[in-house]
Amino acid sequence: xxxxxxxxxxxxxxxxxxxxxxxxxxxxxxxxxxxxxxxxxxxxxxxxxxxxxxxxxxxxxxxxxxxxxxxxxxxxxxxxxxxxxxxxxxxxxxxxxxxxxxxxxxxxxxxxxxxxxxxxxxxxxxxxxxxxxxxxxxxxxxxxxxxxxxxxxxxxxxxxxxxxxxxxxxxxxxxxxxxxxxxxxxxxxxxxxxxxxxxxxxxxxxxxxxxxxxxxxxxxxxxxxxxxxxxxxxxxxxxxxxxxxxxxxxxxx
Numbered sequence: 001x002x003x004x005x006x007x008x009x010x011x012x013x014x015x016x017x018x019x020x021x022x023x024x025x026x027x028x029x030x031x032x033x034x035x036x037x038x039x040x041x042x043x044x045x046x047x048x049x050x051x052x053x054x055x056x057x058x059x060x061x062x063x064x065x066x067x068x069x070x071x072x073x074x075x076x077x078x079x080x081x082x083x084x085x086x087x088x089x090x091x092x093x094x095x096x097x098x099x100x101x102x103x104x105x106x107x108x109x110x111x112x113x114x115x116x117x118x119x120x121x122x123x124x125x126x127x128x129x130x131x132x133x134x135x136x137x138x139x140x141x142x143x144x145x146x147x148x149x150x151x152x153x154x155x156x157x158x159x160x161x162x163x164x165x166x167x168x169x170x171x172x173x174x175x176x177x178x179x180x181x182x183x184x185x186x187x188x189x190x191x192x193x194x195x196x197x198x199x200x201x202x203x204x205x206x207x208x209x210x211x212x213x214x215x216x217x218x219x220x221x222x223x224x225x226x227x228x229x230x231x232x233x234x235x236x237x238x239x240x241x242x243x244x245x246x247x248x249x250x251x252x253x
C-alpha cells in the first residue's frame with residue numbers, strides 16, 4: 001500500500017492474467033492497497049508507483065500459462081485491490097482468464113479502458129462517480145462483461161468492440177448527459193439497457209447482425225425511438241454489426 005500525498009491526477013494500470021480479482025474504492029488516505037495470493041513459481045506480483053510520471057501499476061504477471069488441473073481462474077490465485085477515491089485517475093485494466101468484480105462507483109475515474117480476453121467481469125457504478133467519466137473503452141474478446149449502472153459514472157462517450165463474447169452496458173442510475181456509443185460487433189452480442197425516459201437513436205451498419213427495430217421509426221440516416229424528440233436525455237448508438245447483434249432493453253433502474 002501507499003499513502004496518498006496529494007490529489008494530483010494519475011494513470012492507473014491493472015494487469016491480471018488469471019485468477020480472481022476484486023477492486024473497490026479505498027478507505028482512508030491511501031493511494032492504493034493491494035493484497036495478493038499467488039504461486040511464486042508461476043507468477044510475479046507488480047505494485048509500484050512512479051511518482052515522477054504519476055503512473056501506478058498493479059497486478060500479477062504469469063511466468064507460464066500452464067495450469068495443472070481444476071479451474072485455472074481459481075488455481076491461479078486472487079487479488080484484492082483498493083484505489084483512492086480522492087485522486088482523479090485514468091484507469092486501464094488488462095484482464096486474461098479472470099473472474100472480476102469491479103466496484104468503480106465512488107472513484108474519480110476520468111477515463112476507463114477495459115480489455116478482457118476470456119474473463120468474466122462485472123463492473124459496477126453503484127454510487128456516483130466523483131469525476132465525470134469522459135470516455136469508456138471496452139474491448140471484449142471471448143469474455144462475458146457487464147457494466148452496471150453506468151449512468152452514475154457521468155459518461156458521455158463509450159467505444160465498444162466485441163469479438164466472440166457478450167457485453168452488457170446498463171445505463172441505469174442518473175443519466176447526467178447525452179451518451180454517444182460506438183459499438184463494433186464481430187460474432188458477439190451487445191445488450192444495452194436504457195431508461196424508458198431517454199430517447200434512443202441508432203445508426204446501423206450491419207451485415208447479418210443488427211437490432212430489433214420494434215418501437216423505432218426510420219428518419220433519414222437512422223432509427224429513432226418514438227420519444228426521441230420529447231426526451232431530455234439521449235443515447236446515440238453507432239452500430240457496426242457483422243455476425244453479432246444488439247439487444248435493446250428499456251428497464252427503469
